[in-house]
Amino acid sequence: MTTAAMHIARTGLDAQDTRMRVISNNLANVNTTGFKRDRAAFETLAYQTVTSPGAQSTQETQYATGLNLGTGVRVQGTARIDTQGSMQITGNSLDMALDGDGYFQVQLPGGELGYTRAGNFSRSPEGLLVTSEGYQVMPGITVPEGATAITIGLDGTVSATVPGQSAAQQLGQIQVAAFPNGAGLLATGDNYLRETAASGAANLGVPGQDGRGQVRQGQLEASNVNVVEELVDMIETQRAYEVNSKMISATDDMLKYVNQNI
Structure with missing residues (x-):
């Protein structure tokens, strides 16, 4: 036995x-x-073939089914x-959620790029738009000191009222990264994913175009x-x-x- x-x-x-x-x-x-x-x-492990289907059982007949034993x-x-997570309203003007496909692009230490769905951003002492760890959101957007009424459009356009000017000034535009195979991205912790050979190269574009999600200001995407x-x-x-x-x-x-x- x-x-x-x-x-x-x-x-x-x-x-x-x-x-x-x-x-x-x-x-x-x-x-x-x-x-x-x-x-x-x-997935199954390799099978042990004791009798192959179609093998000769006698000189005149063949096995109809055979005998295969699995190994685990x-x-x-x-x-x-x-899948899309639910949207949670925060009221924070620098919080963003992607309503649809795509990822925010972030510059990690050492210059490597990371990708995330977590849009809980803030402003650095220099005015740069950064993550909670201080990593810069790419492409870089600088919010001038004293700027008020910061608005972010569905297409990622960031505008604010700058001291000394009556009209809102456009500060830049959030871009969204899309991948040929998003499932191939490598999770590295801290809510970041990294590009791999399986994911293909990142394709940056305007939110809401070519299948990319739109940016929702003052909201965060919850876990799915x-x-x-x-x-x-x-x-x-x-x-x-x-x-x-x-x-x-x-x-x-x-x-x-x-x-x-x-």
Whole structure:
């Protein structure tokens, strides 16, 4: 008697443990601005072919189905679900949310570019539009000292009333980055994603054009995590983990019986 069933159940434990970690991260970020939930994808491990379909069973007949034995499961990867989160009104003139596809572009330390859906921006001492960590939003926009009535249009145009001038002055325009494969962006923490070979190069453009989302001033995009859905997935994962654990126990009992009675 082999221990194949025990090893297969072990792969199930590993896979469900990884899925539980993904669900746990989703629930932990339920209140994270602009967070997109992840989903674990599974795939089968290699099959052991004992009898191939169509192989000769006798000189005159062939097997109709064959005999293939699976060797388990593993997590193929995690897919980010980029559905739109709900809009939360903050009233802060420098808070922005993207209503649609795309990402804000931010210059990270070392000159590398990062991309985010979190638009909780503020103004640096030099007047630059920056993230909460102080990273500059690209392309750079400078808000003059004493500027009032800051407005941001749906197309990302930033305007303000500057001291000494009666009419509003245009300060710049927020641009939105689009990618051929947004799912290929690499999550690095702090709400930032980075470009990879899988995502393709960033294509900057005007918000609201060519499929890019519009900019909503005074709002932030909430996480797209559905707590009820995640709890259901958590229960399902827990039950699958328990079943695989019981399979190991059952196989161990069978091996013990064979050793003691045969």
